[in-house]
Amino acid sequence: MGARHHGSPLPELATMRLDSEPDVFTARQLARAAGAAAGLDGPDQVRFATALSEIGREALAAGGARIDFVLRNPPALAVVLTADRVIPADAAGLVAAGRLVDLTVSPTGPAAGGAGGAGGAGGAGGAGGAPTVVTLAKPLAPGAVVDDARRTRLRQILAATVPLSPADELRVQNSELVSALAELRDNQNELLRLNAELEETNRGVLALYSQLSAELEETNRGVVALYGELDERGIALTRANEAKTRFLRSVSHELRAPVNSVLGLARLLLDPAGDSLTDEQRRQVELILASTKDLLTLVNDLLDLSKAESGRLEPALEQVDIRAVLAHLDGSLRPLATRPGVELVIEEDGEVGPLYTDETLLGRVLRNLVGNALKFTEHGEVRVTAARTGDAGDTVTFVVRDTGIGISAEDVEQVFEEFYQARSHLHARTRGTGLGLPYARRVCELLGGRLDLVSELGRGSTFTVTLPRDADVCHQADAEEGADSPLTPGEAPVRVSTALVVDDDPAFRMTMRRLLADRADRVLEAGDGHEALAALHADPPDVVFLDLMLPGLDGGEVMSTMGADPALRDIPVVIVTWSDHDTRRGRGPGSAVAVLAKLTLSQRAIDAVLARVDALRP
Ligand SMILES: Nc1ncnc2c1ncn2[C@@H]1O[C@H](COP(=O)(O)OP(=O)(O)OP(=O)(O)O)[C@@H](O)[C@H]1O
């Protein structure tokens, strides 16, 4: 039936009974009208109306209900449906309505279970239960005011609402469905749009991320490349330094052989036993000899330096008497101390005791330093002192102090570099190439010590050599050394039938040929190691004079091949070398019977060697 409106001041806007199917339509239309009047939007009106009609159907199945429309505070539109009996809590209409609007059900009826839930048969609700009250509520827009005036207005609107025919109601519901579908589609479109936006954002974030990581990678690559370049430069620097050392060594070595030959030939020309020269010729040859000696000194300096630098200089350690070293220094340098205003003082400070080191190398270092001091001092003195130092007295310090021109602070480290010479007015008058100090420092390091310099321009310089008293390198200067008596010439020169001279320098072979002219019936020559071995097999000699530095197969290899061959093993070998280091050791490598220094080659030395070869003969 239609809505029955109260005229009373009750809060209800409208009240109606629900007893038949058309009443459900009416309730629905009132709900929509109330929603519209209370300011709910279209979709909410439909939700509200639909929920009420769903519940209404369940209430009808349970025997009918009373429905009150109310406007509440806080502002909300509510519908209270009081069923005549119990509506089961799991009734489909109740559940569907719960999805559309907020609703409270009280008291909660027991679930009907089975077919009863569908609400078919009347009175299916549990008998004896309190009737169900369902309240649907929809809050109004924020700021809505609920007062009596408003209620009155709504009451009038609802009273004027004319129930529609079922056909009209169907049309309305259809259009509601259409608009619900449209709303759904809009929502879906909105969702799609949001998704696309999200995706876009994600893409942006990804792009940013990959750009950042690309940048990071780029930076990393740069750092790696930078380090690589640094390493490469370091390697290049080391290589350049090695190349310099190699260059010095090979150039000086290549120079040494011809210079030695010139020296030997000049000596032979001056030999009183040789052809006589005119005075003029003698004077010229003496000049050649003097210049060649200078040249040889330079070449030797270079070679020494490069050997010290490449670690190929092996110190020969022995017990060294410091007093003897100082005396020797005095003897060899006093002739250089020719400036009238300069005094050379060499002294031992206290009892220094013996030192275990390489005497020749130490002598060279000190001669270099004192030579410099004398060169660069015009007034005052050059003082050399030796003293025992170190906390435990385990070092010996040689100090070379002068009152000369001194060295500026910028030059103090530079003077230890090859060929560096500080500018001074004295350089025009002095000789030198700038190799003395670098060599001296390398040698000091080689002997386990150091060379330091303190100097002040115009006041003088102090060079300090500090050496360990016992260079704890292998102590190879053993007692056996004494057994190697120095070469002494025999009474009458020894003669051999065949001698083989192996050297790649034809000038040197010629020198040897002359020296052996009266000592051997035949002198054979070989220019390299392979030729030497062929000659040895073809015509075994009584003695071989062997140069160690040979092209192709070198002297050492020739010797080991000979040692492994029973036919050649017993042929005595004399090593001929430019290295005074080898000669100081007395014996060459392997089975050599003697070592001859090219530098001091003489008839006497040859005779002494031949005497030793003779003595070894079985
Ligand atoms: N006692 C010193 N007083 C002042 N300057 C010195 C002294 N010793 C060395 N120097 C400076 O150091 C430079 C290098 O010395 P170094 O001994 O290496 O070479 P050199 O004496 O010029 O030549 P070389 O020693 O090769 O004959 C000298 O040219 C000189 O400028």
Ligand SMILES: [Mg+2]
């Ligand atoms: Mg010098």
